[in-house]
Amino acid sequence: MAQRVGIALRKWTPLIALALAAQPVRADVVLLDEYWTPEISVNDVVATEIDAKEVGDPTVAKSGDIAAVLTNDTGWPNVRFRGAATLKLADVPPGDSEVRLWYRTDKWDGKWQLQLWVHRDGLTDAGPAKVLEAPFAGGGDDGKLLADDEWHQAKGVPAAAGDYARLPKDERLVTFVWLVPMDGWDKSHGAYVDRCEIVVTKGPKSSVPAPKPLRRVRSKPGAQTAGAGWVWWEAEDGIEQNLPGGGAYGPDTEAQQDLLSNGWWLQHHGWADAKARWEVSVPETGKYTLWARGSGPDGHFRLRWNQDPWQTFGADDFKPVDWTLIRDMGWWQMEVCWAPIGQVELRKGKQTLSLEGLPDCGGMTIDCFCLTSKPWTPKGKAKPEAHAK
Numbered sequence: 001m002a003q004r005v006g007i008a009l010r011k012w013t014p015l016i017a018l019a020l021a022a023q024p025v026r027a028d029v030v031l032l033d034e035y036w037t038p039e040i041s042v043n044d045v046v047a048t049e050i051d052a053k054e055v056g057d058p059t060v061a062k063s064g065d066i067a068a069v070l071t072n073d074t075g076w077p078n079v080r081f082r083g084a085a086t087l088k089l090a091d092v093p094p095g096d097s098e099v100r101l102w103y104r105t106d107k108w109d110g111k112w113q114l115q116l117w118v119h120r121d122g123l124t125d126a127g128p129a130k131v132l133e134a135p136f137a138g139g140g141d142d143g144k145l146l147a148d149d150e151w152h153q154a155k156g157v158p159a160a161a162g163d164y165a166r167l168p169k170d171e172r173l174v175t176f177v178w179l180v181p182m183d184g185w186d187k188s189h190g191a192y193v194d195r196c197e198i199v200v201t202k203g204p205k206s207s208v209p210a211p212k213p214l215r216r217v218r219s220k221p222g223a224q225t226a227g228a229g230w231v232w233w234e235a236e237d238g239i240e241q242n243l244p245g246g247g248a249y250g251p252d253t254e255a256q257q258d259l260l261s262n263g264w265w266l267q268h269h270g271w272a273d274a275k276a277r278w279e280v281s282v283p284e285t286g287k288y289t290l291w292a293r294g295s296g297p298d299g300h301f302r303l304r305w306n307q308d309p310w311q312t313f314g315a316d317d318f319k320p321v322d323w324t325l326i327r328d329m330g331w332w333q334m335e336v337c338w339a340p341i342g343q344v345e346l347r348k349g350k351q352t353l354s355l356e357g358l359p360d361c362g363g364m365t366i367d368c369f370c371l372t373s374k375p376w377t378p379k380g381k382a383k384p385e386a387h388a389k
Contacts, residue, residue: 037246083246110184130162
């Protein structure tokens, strides 16, 4: 396989393998907290994120600042979320674990169950496979939800389901959370959901704490920093982009976020027809090298400054340097690195950089960019002034 600019199925050295093996096993998993990306909505349910800081109402979230809002005129809030934290099935044994979800609903007092679906290349290529399901005890009669517009925690014990038996237990899997109603039709309602997690309640893994979940990173369109001969901006700070959230390439934990510049990146698993645009204030007229930190691409994308002709790029067009491992799935590694993307003559003032995914672009991530007029050796997420000497 050709070397890619980030995500690559590479053989790691024994030293790295030993370092990863020495990390403590994490028994608990915070699946969803600050990022809620609906993938499938059934029965006309509308699912959106709500930000307590944006709306100025701290009660719309129970954990952190972000919750999901589900509305449905016909009842049955049925939605699957992508971008949940990856997990190993061996770390959340059925019967010895408990799923927990904070909820708040004004009218829907039906019964919910949580299903976990997973993806693993080569084993679930037809689509994610169901592996666990747990009917919720919502606090009301017979396990129903409490429809009093107050926050409550629903809990359930997961059981093996669907393809659980045939899938590997000690490999990290891409995870999806599906909230499936079991009754309660024809009740127009609004509901909030927040912090979905699995907690091991029995056995030796029950005392292992969960890693810190993701922090919410809010974009600042058009933001940048600059120094002598360089300009730096975050990929998520574009003035325009149409990439949906979620997917296999998002970081899982705060520790993984800390390996990225500003704690986040512009990413999506499935980049065809994706577009992004950034506005850059160039300090002086001259020749610059554009550097990008990210991964991929799986396929091709095209890029241009202002109205210049488009340039097409694929994985073989780059010479990546400064690799950093973000997450080891066992069957593939999610990595980030720097690569130069050519030189360009730019005039002083505001310039626009545009990027589009081409039809074969199945996945890609971009952490940040650095435009330099001087020679530069990238080192992780450090800006040029941090290691100029």
